[in-house]
Amino acid sequence: MRLVLIFLWLTLAILGGSERVLAHAALVEAHPADGVVLEEAPRAARLQFNEPVSPLVVTLVDARGRTHRDLAVTSRNEVLEIGLPADLPRGSHILSYRVASGDGHPISGSLVFSIGAPTGTAAQPLTEGNEAIRGALWLARVTLYIGLFAGTGGVFFLAWVAPGLPPGKAARPLAGMLVLGAVAAVLSLGLQGLDALGQPLAASGTAAPWVAGWQTSFGLTVATAVAALLLAWIGLHARGERWRRAGSLAALAGVGLALALSGHASAAAPQWLTRPAVFLHAVAVAYWIGALIPLALMVRRAPTQTLPAARRFSAGALVAVAVLTLAGLALAVVQVEAPMNLIGTAYGQVLIAKLALVAGLLGLAAANRLWLTPALANPEGAGGTWLVRSVAAEIVLSLAILALVGLWRFTPPPRALAPAAEAASSASVHLHTPNLMAQVTLSPGRVGTVRARVVIASGRAAPVDPKEVTLVLSRPDAGIGPLERQAQRVERGWEVDGLVLPLAGPWQLRVEILVSDFEKASLEGSITLRP
Template identity: 70%
Template sequence: MKRAILLMLWLTLAILGGGEHALAHAALVESHPADGASVEEAPATVRLHFNEPVSPLVVSLTDARGQVHRGLHAAVRNEVLEVAIPGDLPRGSHVLSYRVASGDGHPIGGSVVFSIGAPTGSAPTPGVEGNQAVRRSLWLARVALYLGLFAGVGGTFFQAWLAPGRKAGRVERILTGFVVLGIVAATMSLGLQGVDALGETPASLGTVAAWAAGWRTSFGPTSAIGAVALLLAGMGLRGQMGWRRVCTISAMAGVGLSLAWSGHASAAAPQWLTRPAVFLHAVGVAYWIGALIPLVFAIRQAPAVALPVVRRFSTGALMAVAMLTLAGLVLAAIQVEAPANLTGTDYGRVLIAKTILVITLLGLAALNRMRLTPALASPGGTDGRWLVRSVAVEIVLSVAILALVGLWRFTPPPRALAASAEATASASVHLHSPRIMAQVTLSPGRAGVTRARIVIASGRAEPTSPKEVILVLARPEAGIEAIARPARRDGRQGWLVEGLVLPQAGAWQVRVDILVDDFEKSSLEGSISIRP
């Protein structure tokens, strides 16, 4: 057990202290105009297509004169972000910089360079910098929020439903402290989330922009629902028993809903499975962890009198443990994807450490149920000291597990890393004429079976809706003549060609035939490089 706790501490320091770049889960699939493309006229909009839905945080444009245009209008539709571009841009190269929040609340930033006429140079693409003080504060706030939700809400549920006849006293004060801690942590987490999303320092926590950015991420509803659940739990510490039970069971539902609203697991597909799994997992954890502190006080005060309470908790714990274990296994399978990712990723290593501590916790729970709890009822049996010690160790292990879970805020799961890698491994080419342009993206951009996505727009990058689009690829020097495939419409401007087979790597000729209307047809030509 000592080794497991030391491993947890090592992982905490390694992940929080190692590396300045925050890991993000969304990835830019393509842009229109494409990164590095040259167009004849200034586009009315620039469209950024990501591999998952995003929320805009900051968008700015640095034009060819070096002037920075801020406050650009940005509209988002699921995975596509459309940014309105000023109409008076000079000829030359321009840099559109963006920061968006992915579906699980993580920030991602980058830049797209496009030129009007001839290029005049480009600026480097900025990365997403992670401030170490912000990351440590985020981790502490997240762990404190977990303690409030699980120990505070779960503890008040225990008092109302499993130990209704016991006087609260000191336990009530302790649970009130956890509830207050959780409310403060939920509030601070929201602001810190915004600071991290904007790539700012802790000093910007006092600005409205940081809190607004935090609310725009998926963590905004999580913090709000969590705070409501904590307030209900606090109300459930006083009053008539019926009122207390209504408040505490509502608070437990709020715990599940809060944690199912955002985060790695909730953002994974299929969400009809992952979100309910997170909900059940969170409620099961709150039932278990929330009972530990009240149990210690109950057993210490009167072991024999506490026996019915312990037995009621133990009966419910069987269902709670089964529920959280099954949900945890489902979520782990979806997130990890392959056994090799357990040791090959930070996420997997955190999961291994957590599993070690959970198995130890389950072993103690089994010991308590089979040996130490029955000893309370035996004639001349134990005075409960060993059971108290065992539950105290459970509390320590639970805190260590929550500390590990807090690290998942900074460790993308393997399934997200795989999705980002696939998105960034595509091949893309921008084709244009004065009247019309097309962005062709092959995913993956290597030889074999691939999928082509074509985005059509006018010469000023304005939306257009052609009647028909045909993709033609050829490699004459290798004896491969034209491979023509009709595209099917995918959304307002996108067209798809599924199951496209490119047998060889190298440079391919690409042509897009566009039937604009019944009287106009355009053909755009270029080349695209396919990897082995």
């Protein structure tokens, strides 16, 4: 009961906690940067995220209040390039974006940049998710899980673990779960699209959200999941045993594949580890959870005859538990990054709750294996009754776990939170000449030891590859002469580590770029540090 309460509380807390947008991919850098004042209108904007993204909606509200929706947007992996209108007036402009990250989840945001001087503009558009859609998404996700794990896994159990036994009453609920799962899969495609485009539930009658949902990485998951459910249907209803076995085995593999194709666990680096880990985790879960319902029904009807099947399942479950524990551990390490994040983030809290439920499940499974399954051998004993009760408890716990896992749809993993937090706490400036632009970010953006990151692009936002980059900082008003630091080349930019800036306020900043042996460019500006 307490578990159920905790679970309900978590559900409400997470579904209700929408006062801030929970993002998965994070905007790492932007040209022009948020809040920057430029002398000339930029020809293009360049947004860089920490993960590959695909654009959904990009709009620009210019200083006159006109909304431009027909911007030319191209995406290359993590980078989004947005062609801006040529006739931008002086004043402040708001560029809003909504993108789907590699894990299929939409994130949105906007940035303000000004030409000449800042002016007042319309309020920033709201980008919050819709409560009803979030609830529906969660429900659809959990139903899909039930179809995939309990439905497909159940069919696999019937075909491979208990092949000689008549499926009896088990066939019906399994078929029902397969159908429900398929319906939920298709529905979640539309819901994903609505969430992606930020449209209300009422817009589900139009084609746009379905197309958008299909275009996110989740589209591939839905297609694979429906295929897996279809194969499972064949595995359940085919005449020949060989067909049933082939269908259910392919369906089980399809479950693993569907989940490995999207979701933030699969999107995490290193992909060679996370994708196979998700696949194995899902297959093992389907094997385990899928067996529970048919097993309970069979044991209740004929405890003694079910003994060989129960023993076979029990032996396989040992392997399945080992596999899913190892794969789950690997994924948790990648996603959570630090033990602190287990308590400090919503993602971690869901993980802890899930682990608590899994521990209960493992306890029941151990009891089944050690005492209750052997007790089936005694035709006079009450082993069958107890096994049915224990398996029923396992089913309830599994449901709760699936419901919890569905919440991860709304919680960014800590590995994605860190770059987002860093972007929020840093100070940044955009420097511009007709031929070159540089984005300098100091993080943290306050007094003390900071790390400077410089990203250089051509005036048309194409990447350039300079030979050397030097950062020069000074505070003439405070008598601090130029601090000159050679930047080190890092992935996608240049960095100066361990830069000590002792004073808050505006610093003069110069970036010296050795473009080629004989060509040097110097970009100047100022950047303000918080105390």
